[in-house]
Amino acid sequence: MPSNDFIPINTFIPRFEAAQAREAAARPNPLPEPPPQSGPTAPKAAPVEGVKGSDAGKDLLVMVLGAVTVLAVAAAIYWLVEFVGYPFHAQMMWLVFPIGAPICGLVAGAGFWLALRQFHRRPQTSTYVAAAVAGVLGYVLIYFLMWWFLESQGVRVRDEVGFVEFMQFVMENQRVRHSGSGGEGAELGQWGYAQFAINVAGFAAGILVMVQAGGNKTFCPRCKRYFRKVGKQSRSSTNPEATAAALHPVIHGFRVGRIQEAVQLHADFGTPGNREYWTTTITVEACTGCGLHLATLEAAIKDNQGSRPVPGFFFRGVTLQAVRFPA
């Protein structure tokens, strides 16, 4: 049967599973006996390079660098708003959904993200609190700078009105225009305070998302390090029987921790990439401290809604040996 036969969606999985069961019965040990000396060992826990110092000190450093970045981005936002003459940081949709503020927050949170990864720290409660406080201060800083530098007919506004008064004026006199209709639009009045609060929350939320994303990576609790990505490999096929036969030894390799052989066998299977109906992907990450390699094998199929994961097809394997991906 040619491998590019069209396989209807509802027959691939049953045929694959039947073929998988036949393979398991016919070849309980599909990998050759390992040679007595098997493969190079990953570099062992060399004294973990990188940042010295206590965890609390590093957490503090993350907070300081993250907060400084938030304030620097806020200053840049002020400058850009003046430059383009449009308050994009306060852009909203339907008067209540903040658009500009969360996007600006994502940018402003980049420092937290980078510092977490750089110093190999997971976000703590204190990190989130610092990010939220920096978010509120950062958003207010945009208006503080407006007040500080605003001049009206050669007179510095800050010589005439205080910052609080200025903020009251800004919030109560915001004008909203619906796209399409020109004109002066409506004044927000008291709603301006609510809008301002929504934007502050949106800006802070963007930063918090970046803090969360910074910690959203495999972490070695023993070495206190984020894993490094070693490689990724995708192969696809439209033939359920050939897929089952090729993946049987790969899955076995995952189960017994022979990841390098699994990667090699998987490389020779199907078509590189994800063009065909069924795609399997191997991802390998490693801890640079202890050399632990963590491999993941997942499958996805295509249907008219796009690509979706195959439920139940998820394998994890670990090894202390080095894993190389064929070029």
Ligand SMILES: [Zn+2]
């Ligand atoms: Zn480790």
